[in-house]
Amino acid sequence: MAWVLLSVVLAFMIFGSLTSYFAEPKSGKEDFSNQRSQLRLTFATRQIRSMAGPGGGSDESEQTVFKTVYNSVEKKAGLDPEAARLRLVAGGELNRAPDEAAMALLSKSDQPKDQAFAQAYDPKSDAALAGRSLASSHDLLERAAMAHAMKRADDKGPSPKIIEEPDALRITGVLGLAGLAFMAGFVTLTFGAVLLMTKKFKPVGYPMGSMAKADADRLALRMTVYLFLHLTVPMVAYLALKPFVDENAARAIGTLAFVTLVVVSLNVPVFGVKDTLRKVVGKVQNPFVLGLWGIGGFLANLPILLALTLFFQFLLRDLPPPSHPLTNELAGGANGVATLVLFYFLAAIAAPFIEELTFRGLLFPALGRFMGVASAAVLSGFLFAAIHPQGPVLWAGLAAIGVMASFLTYMTGSLVPAMVMHSVHNASVLTLAIVVLG
Numbered sequence: 001m002a003w004v005l006l007s008v009v010l011a012f013m014i015f016g017s018l019t020s021y022f023a024e025p026k027s028g029k030e031d032f033s034n035q036r037s038q039l040r041l042t043f044a045t046r047q048i049r050s051m052a053g054p055g056g057g058s059d060e061s062e063q064t065v066f067k068t069v070y071n072s073v074e075k076k077a078g079l080d081p082e083a084a085r086l087r088l089v090a091g092g093e094l095n096r097a098p099d100e101a102a103m104a105l106l107s108k109s110d111q112p113k114d115q116a117f118a119q120a121y122d123p124k125s126d127a128a129l130a131g132r133s134l135a136s137s138h139d140l141l142e143r144a145a146m147a148h149a150m151k152r153a154d155d156k157g158p159s160p161k162i163i164e165e166p167d168a169l170r171i172t173g174v175l176g177l178a179g180l181a182f183m184a185g186f187v188t189l190t191f192g193a194v195l196l197m198t199k200k201f202k203p204v205g206y207p208m209g210s211m212a213k214a215d216a217d218r219l220a221l222r223m224t225v226y227l228f229l230h231l232t233v234p235m236v237a238y239l240a241l242k243p244f245v246d247e248n249a250a251r252a253i254g255t256l257a258f259v260t261l262v263v264v265s266l267n268v269p270v271f272g273v274k275d276t277l278r279k280v281v282g283k284v285q286n287p288f289v290l291g292l293w294g295i296g297g298f299l300a301n302l303p304i305l306l307a308l309t310l311f312f313q314f315l316l317r318d319l320p321p322p323s324h325p326l327t328n329e330l331a332g333g334a335n336g337v338a339t340l341v342l343f344y345f346l347a348a349i350a351a352p353f354i355e356e357l358t359f360r361g362l363l364f365p366a367l368g369r370f371m372g373v374a375s376a377a378v379l380s381g382f383l384f385a386a387i388h389p390q391g392p393v394l395w396a397g398l399a400a401i402g403v404m405a406s407f408l409t410y411m412t413g414s415l416v417p418a419m420v421m422h423s424v425h426n427a428s429v430l431t432l433a434i435v436v437l438g
Contacts, residue, residue, distance in 0.1 A: 002217045002218070002220040002221035002224065003217070003220050005220075005221070005224045006220045006221070006223055006224045006227075009224055009227045009228065009231075010227065010383055010386075010387070013227065013231070013386075013387045014383075014386045014387055017386065017387055017388065017389055017391075018391075018392075020389060021320065021389065021390075021391035021392075022320065022391075031321070031323045031327075032073065032080075032082045032083060032086060033323065033327055033330070033437060034321050035069045035072060035073060035086050036082075036086070036140065036141070036437065037436045037437055038065050038068070038069055039065070039066075039069060039086070039089065039090070039140065039141075039144070040140050040163070040171070040436055040437065041065075041171065041175075041436060042061075042062050042065045042066070043140070043144070043162045043163045043168075044163050044167065044168040044171040044172060045062070045168075045172070046062060047161065047162070047163050047164075047165060047168035048168050048169070048172050051165060051168075062093070063093075063094065066090045066093040066094050067090075067094065069086055069089075069090040070087060070090035070091055070094060070096070073086045073087045073090075074087065077099050077101050077102040077105070078099075078101030078102060078104065078105050079105070080105075081105060081106060081109065081114060083102075084099070084101075084102035084103075084105045084106050085102075085106070085117060085141045085142075085145070086141065087099045087102045088102050088103070088106075088117070088118075088120075088121045088145065089141050089144045089145060089148070091121075092121060092144070092145075092148040093144075098121035098122065098123070102118075103118045103121060103122055104118075106118035107119075107122075112133070113133075113134065113137065113142060116130050116133035116134050116145075117130075117134070117141075117142065117145050119133075119149075120134065120145040120146065120148055120149035120152075121145070121148065121149075126153075127149045127150070127152040127153035128149070128150070128153035130145075130146075130149045131146045131147075131149035131150040131153060134146035134149070140162065140163070143161075143162045143163070144162045147161075147162050170435055171435055171436065174431065174432060174435045174436075175432075178428075178432060181299065181302060181428075182302050182303060182306065184299050185299040185300055185301070185302035185303045186303050188296055188299040188300040189299075189300040189301075189303055189304070192296065192300050201411060203410050203411050204283070204410070204411065204412055204413030204414075205410065205413055206282075206364070206365040206368065206409070206410065206413070207279075207280065207281060207282025207283065207361065207365070207409065207413055207414055207415060208275075208279060208280065208282065208361075208365060211365060211366075211369055212369075213369060214271060215273075215366075215369070216365070216366040216367075216369035216370065217271070217366075218270045218271050218273055218275070219275070219362045219363070219365065219366035220362075220363075220366050221270055221271075222265070222266065222270060222275060222362050223358060223362045223363050223366065225262075225265050226262050226265075226354075226358045226362070229258055229261050229262055229265070230258065233254065233257055233258040233261055234251075234254040234255055234257075234258050235254070236254075237250070237253060237254030237257050237258070238250045238251055238254045241253055241254065246338070248338050248339055248342045251342060251346075252342055252345060255345075255346060255350050256350075258354070259350055259353065259354050262354060262357070262358070263277050263357075266279075266280060275362075277357075280357060280361040280362065280415070281357070281361065281414065281415045281416065282361075282409075282412075282413050282414040282415055282416075283412065283413045283414040283416075284414065284416060287416065290412060290414055290416040290417050290420070291416070291417070291420050293408055293411070293412055293416075293417035293420075294408065294416065294417040294418065294419070294420025294421040294423075294424065295420065295421070295424060297404050297405070297407070297408045297417060297418075297421040298420075298421045298424045298425055298428075300404070301400060301401065301404040301421070301425075304400050304404075305397050305400050305401065308396040308397050308400055309394065309396070309397040311396070312392075312393055312394070312395070312396045312397070313393055316392060316393045319391065319392060319393055320391065320393075321393065322390040322391050322393045322394045323389075323390065323391075324388075324389060324390055325389060326343055326346070326347065326430070326433075327433050327437070329343075330343075330433055330434060330437045340434065343430060344427065344430060347426040347427065347429075347430045348423050348426045348427035348430065349423065351422070351426060352419045352420075352422035352423040352426060353419055355384070355422065356405060356409075356415050356418045356419045356422055357415065359380055359383070359384045359402060359405075360380070360402075360405050360406055360409045360415055360418050361409075361415050363380045363383070364376055364377065364380045364406050364409065364410075367379055367380055373406075373410055376406070377402070377403045377406035377407060377410075378399070378403055380402060380406060381398075381399040381400070381401070381402025381403040381405075381406065382395070382399045382402070384398065384399065384401075384402035385397075385398035385399040385401075385402060401421075401422065401425060404421065405418035405421060405422060406418075408421060
């Protein structure tokens with residue numbers, strides 16, 4: 001019965017994620033963060049090249065990016081303000097005639113910045129006036145429109161910078177660190193494989209040890225409770241608290257309440273047995289060594305994650321691009337200090353703790369009772385990926401994180417390495433998104 005309930009809840013969550021993923025976005029709510037990040041990276045690269053002096057490299061790759069962005073928003077340019085701005089900016093870089101549908105949409109807006117944006121590309125308008133109207137903006141697309149307007153006005157002053165030098169250096173620096181991390185990942189993966197083949201490391205086993213069928217049934221029921229709490233507590237707490245506290249505070253309190261209830265529920269006897277937090281987490285001795293396992297797992301997983309993500313992005317290129325609510329909020333300008341602190345709390349602390357506690361602490365060993373360790377790792381990894389909102393394009397990459405977390409758990413007999421790996425991964429992705437999206 002426990003497995004039937006778990007299967008029903010998981011099927012419901014996967015169906016909900018897919019329905020949300022394939023649903024048509026509401027007007028003005030479509031995610032264009034991918035196009036915006038492409039432009040930001042391209043402008044940053046150009047700025048770095050200009051700092052190196054004339055002749056700093058070819059702009060052929062830039063033109064490819066601008067053409068990609070220009071074509072990708074063509075159908076939405078007359079319907080969505082963000083698509084209209086992207087179309088005009090990319091077209092300006094390609095020296096194309098301004099898109100009339102995009103200009104018409106922005107001209108009709110009741111927002112002065114939208115009107116100034118359209119005027120920046122309108123051949124009949126005062127380009128210098130439009131450029132001055134956008135001069136105080138820090139938004140990437142508005143800075144680009146200002147630069148294009150001043151160029152059209154044949155302004156003799158210094159060329160306006162779309163991205164300031166500190167921003168450009170920060171972006172390229174973070175990308176450089178990411179490149180070094182991937183290189184270190186190849187080395188770690190190779191070194192780890194050699195150690196495993198020479199049997200230098202022997203697996204400790206599941207944190208809770210071997211289990212009987214009744215133990216697996218009990219963990220399946222606890223996993224069902226976790227999923228039910230996941231579906232209800234954060235949302236109910238947020239709606240109840242929102243009228244009284246700040247939105248970020250409501251989300252944080254709701255998450256804390258959810259995590260607390262999951263941990264407390266472990267102490268409630270199921271089939272007469274308590275599963276305390278300490279019991280589920282497993283070994284915690286030598287935290288430094290366990291932490292190194294987690295960091296090593298993070299690095300070793302990077303090449304696998306990249307290869308799977310690129311392959312499935314190509315294979316499923318006709319599907320909608322992957323997106324995440326936090327990324328969408330960042331793209332929409334959610335970059336205040338309180339918001340960023342909340343995002344790091346949710347992504348790098350709460351999610352790694354609770355997801356490893358349940359998927360690797362409960363589901364992985366429960367599945368392992370009925371199948372091999374490798375099969376249990378793959379199945380639990382797939383289910384972990386499928387309930388996430390990013391969609392099928394990223395399922396393989398997310399499943400790789402789950403499989404690596406299961407491997408770390410089984411090798412060490414502890415959830416600590418998996419939590420560390422998960423935390424470092426989420427913090428790295430969030431930092432990269434913040435820097436790239438600005």
